[in-house]
Amino acid sequence: MNTYKVITISEGAAGMRSQIEGLANLISDSYENFDLKLKSIFKNLPIELIPTSSFAYSNLSLLKIEKNTILISCGKKSVKASVYLKRKFKDLIFNIHIQDPKINYKFFDLIVCPEHDNLNFDNCISTLLAIHNIKFKKNIRNKNTINFIIGGPNKYFKFQQQTQEKILNEIKFLSNEFKVNVIPSRRTPRGLIEELSKIDNENVITFNDLFNPKKYGELLSEGNLQVVTWDSISMISEAISSEAGTFLFKFEEKFCPKRYLKFFDKITKLNFAQFYNQNLKPYEISIDEYNKNLKTKILNKIQSNLRFRSSNA
Known part of the structure; x- marks a missing residue:
């Protein structure tokens, strides 16, 4: 080469x-x-x-x-x-x-x-x-830290008000036990970001302008768990690549396309990811062989x- x-x-x-x-x-x-x-x-x-x-x-x-x-x-x-x-x-x-x-x-x-x-x-x-350029740091995991990564509307998911309220409530619930880094994307509804920023809790930190791959990689490296809304295969792939336990946050299930369901089936069978529930247990992923x-x-x-x-x- x-x-x-x-x-x-x-x-x-x-x-x-x-x-x-x-x-x-x-x-x-x-x-x-x-x-x-x-x-x-x-x-x-x-x-x-x-x-x-x-x-x-x-x-x-x-x-x-x-x-x-x-x-x-x-x-x-x-x-x-x-x-x-x-x-x-x-x-x-x-x-x-x-x-x-x-x-x-x-x-x-x-x-x-x-x-x-x-x-x-x-x-x-x-x-x-999905292939990406995110670089991760070794040995900076914090067992008390969760990353909650949020996508946004696309041609399949609308991110209805009910969905946004569900996300807010789960972040508040998780903050009772963990420090929660909230990581929106470019597609995340502005209103949802504003509501997240209003949460008066020192355990919840919202990163409003996180479009720097280096900083994003550092946050993913720090999180002991990754919770990712299931609307983006790219974001899910990035979370899995951090090799921290990754959990798929379901919503608007009737809109989920078959190709997404097929992807979820494969990554869960490989134990690359699990579906989200409130009783989160840390686990490690290895994608060395895959890469x-x-x-x-x-x-x-x-x-x-x-x-x-x-x-x-």
Whole structure:
């Protein structure tokens, strides 16, 4: 791997950046980020209508490839950029796209996607947990600390008022025994965050602007237990990766899609997570073997590409 340069490309959004950096960290000691700038006239077009050309981007021509390079992309706006760079630099590039690219899979050397995308191609590796760039600290767990991680409305869950009240009540209940770090997300309803901030209890700390991966990783490392609302597979994956006992907080169950239920079934059978109840018992998770197997699969795909492997580094 030391002979390969790694470049990640995306539109710079935090979630996509987390995934491409997470994959880059898994397979390499170093990498470069390149934030794509798609021209405004193409931003609202579906993928198939975005030109496979440097013309579609205001800065893509600045990216130079002169040696074997692993190119990792994520997000709609990076799909055609990856295909264009592969065509331009040919065997110097091994291009990996994270998630379903929504175009012909043959344009990519490798696609890494969640199992629920159901892509079953020779150049596809499915992952159970979402890939991320969160780094954790060792030996700072506090047995009296719980993290309560809150998502927000999406196309499946509405986060109704009843749901918000349920979350508030459970946090207040847990604060009778534990210090509770409340960690909202970008999607968490503003009204809920305001109500959380009003809780007059020294055992409840709400982190209103926690979008720093480093600080987030430190909090997850400190928590002896992680309680996560079940609306986000990414947040659940991040909590599991901390290797602290992770508990799924259910709500609005009638809206929960089958692909989520399938994911929950797998992670609970592996003891990566349990469903939340008020009688929480700490337990440890180990995902070392999971990460090792994923890394091996990806590196094997890269190293099996004979033309790429035989190119001059």
